[in-house]
Amino acid sequence: MASKVLVIGGGISGIKAATDLGHMGAETFLVERSAILGGVFGKLGKTFPYNTNAVDILNEYIQILENLDNVSIHTQTHIKSIIQENNTFKVTLVPGDITVEVEALIIATGFEPFDASKIPKYGYGIYKNVITSLDFLEIIGNNQNIIRPSDQKKPSSITFIQCIGSRDKKTNEYCSSFCCTYAVHIANRIKNIDPSIAITILYMDMRTFSNYEFLYQEARASGVKFIRGKPSVVREELETGNLIVEVENTISREFLQHKTDMIILSIGAEPARESYELAQTLGLKTDDKSGYLLVNGEDDVSAIGQRRIFVIGNASGPKDTQYSLAQASAAAMQVLIEINKSISKK
Ligand SMILES: Cc1cc2nc3c(=O)[nH]c(=O)nc-3n(C[C@H](O)[C@H](O)[C@H](O)COP(=O)(O)OP(=O)(O)OC[C@H]3O[C@@H](n4cnc5c(N)ncnc54)[C@H](O)[C@@H]3O)c2cc1C
Ligand code: SF4
Numbered sequence: 001m002a003s004k005v006l007v008i009g010g011g012i013s014g015i016k017a018a019t020d021l022g023h024m025g026a027e028t029f030l031v032e033r034s035a036i037l038g039g040v041f042g043k044l045g046k047t048f049p050y051n052t053n054a055v056d057i058l059n060e061y062i063q064i065l066e067n068l069d070n071v072s073i074h075t076q077t078h079i080k081s082i083i084q085e086n087n088t089f090k091v092t093l094v095p096g097d098i099t100v101e102v103e104a105l106i107i108a109t110g111f112e113p114f115d116a117s118k119i120p121k122y123g124y125g126i127y128k129n130v131i132t133s134l135d136f137l138e139i140i141g142n143n144q145n146i147i148r149p150s151d152q153k154k155p156s157s158i159t160f161i162q163c164i165g166s167r168d169k170k171t172n173e174y175c176s177s178f179c180c181t182y183a184v185h186i187a188n189r190i191k192n193i194d195p196s197i198a199i200t201i202l203y204m205d206m207r208t209f210s211n212y213e214f215l216y217q218e219a220r221a222s223g224v225k226f227i228r229g230k231p232s233v234v235r236e237e238l239e240t241g242n243l244i245v246e247v248e249n250t251i252s253r254e255f256l257q258h259k260t261d262m263i264i265l266s267i268g269a270e271p272a273r274e275s276y277e278l279a280q281t282l283g284l285k286t287d288d289k290s291g292y293l294l295v296n297g298e299d300d301v302s303a304i305g306q307r308r309i310f311v312i313g314n315a316s317g318p319k320d321t322q323y324s325l326a327q328a329s330a331a332a333m334q335v336l337i338e339i340n341k342s343i344s345k346k
């Protein structure tokens with residue numbers, strides 16, 4: 001009899017886990033609360049590291065999923081209840097009150113992009129030309145539009161402010177890990193479309209981890225300016241809609257009134273509220289400091305797999321897509337190992 005697994009969350013992590021489980025013959029249920037699969041990844045357009053179009057990648061995966069008879073996709077579906085009895089989970093889905101019985105759960109409920117209006121001193125939601133990275137990705141779209149919201153004209157200068165909602169005692173103390181890399185990647189995209197646009201990145205530390213340093217080098221080579229400093233405030237020039245950023249360059253010790261046509265706030269990630277609610281239902285532990293779910297629902301690594309609940313992708317902390325995909329594949333494999341171990345014990 002095929003193993004049965006339920007994957008909660010149809011972002012790129014949940015999609016990858018469901019695809020691998022499907023390929024390995026497991027009867028797989030993929031549950032997504034919204035109308036479409038893809039999560040945040042679906043909104044990114046051309047992604048780092050290699051400029052691949054997120055929608056193309058998603059479409060490929062969705063086509064594979066749709067061709068797998070042993071995978072069922074439930075969009076616009078919520079978990080009503082989960083009852084665990086030994087190694088079986090009875091999960092009721094709404095609408096329809098459908099109950100499925102599975103032998104393992106994979107939680108892929110992702111993250112919430114940080115709400116930049118929680119830091120009013122940078123003017124998000126107050127000044128039209130202060131937008132977030134996600135807003136900018138929506139503007140640039142596939143048509144490569146670079147316009148600023150107040151007058152729909154091309155800006156001659158764009159400034160990024162890093163660490164929005166991250167590495168700060170007032171918001172979240174952890175590093176969101178992907179926002180330095182996406183900032184240099186977006187800066188490179190802008191420079192490729194129009195090299196005349198002056199770009200400045202205001203940063204605390206540049207953390208293009210793993211093998212993404214080349215994106216930073218590319219940005220430097222194309223003339224992107226990096227200033228180390230955390231702005232104290234952003235003001236708007238009423239007549240023009242231009243912005244003035246007050247910032248101390250912590251390398252040269254100069255106080256700057258940095259003028260720019262437009263600001264992109266590099267927002268970080270926060271734990272999703274629904275993940276926390278799931279953790280409560282399932283008795284899973286969350287990390288004391290960040291609030292994210294622990295990968296195995298436990299802080300004791302010897303408990304790996306015992307509960308048959310695995311947390312993958314950004315539900316367990318901010319990570320880029322490559323890392324999320326690797327974790328999804330590992331969890332899909334581990335789930336089947338755990339199920340098969342108990343079958344062979346019988
Ligand atoms: C501005 C920005 C740019 C980025 N650019 C890149 C890039 O270029 N390259 C890159 O590798 N990474 C990039 N990232 C990171 C990337 O977005 C994440 O790695 C990726 O989205 C993680 O996918 P996920 O499936 O783990 O989570 P998510 O994308 O958050 O997906 C989670 C899914 O679960 C669903 N869900 C949540 N709760 C429930 C529930 N209770 N029941 C059912 N469904 C539920 C959600 O609706 C969502 O569809 C960027 C991030 C940001 C913010
Ligand atoms: S990745 Fe960069 S911008 Fe994001 S929190 Fe870490 S240091 Fe700040």
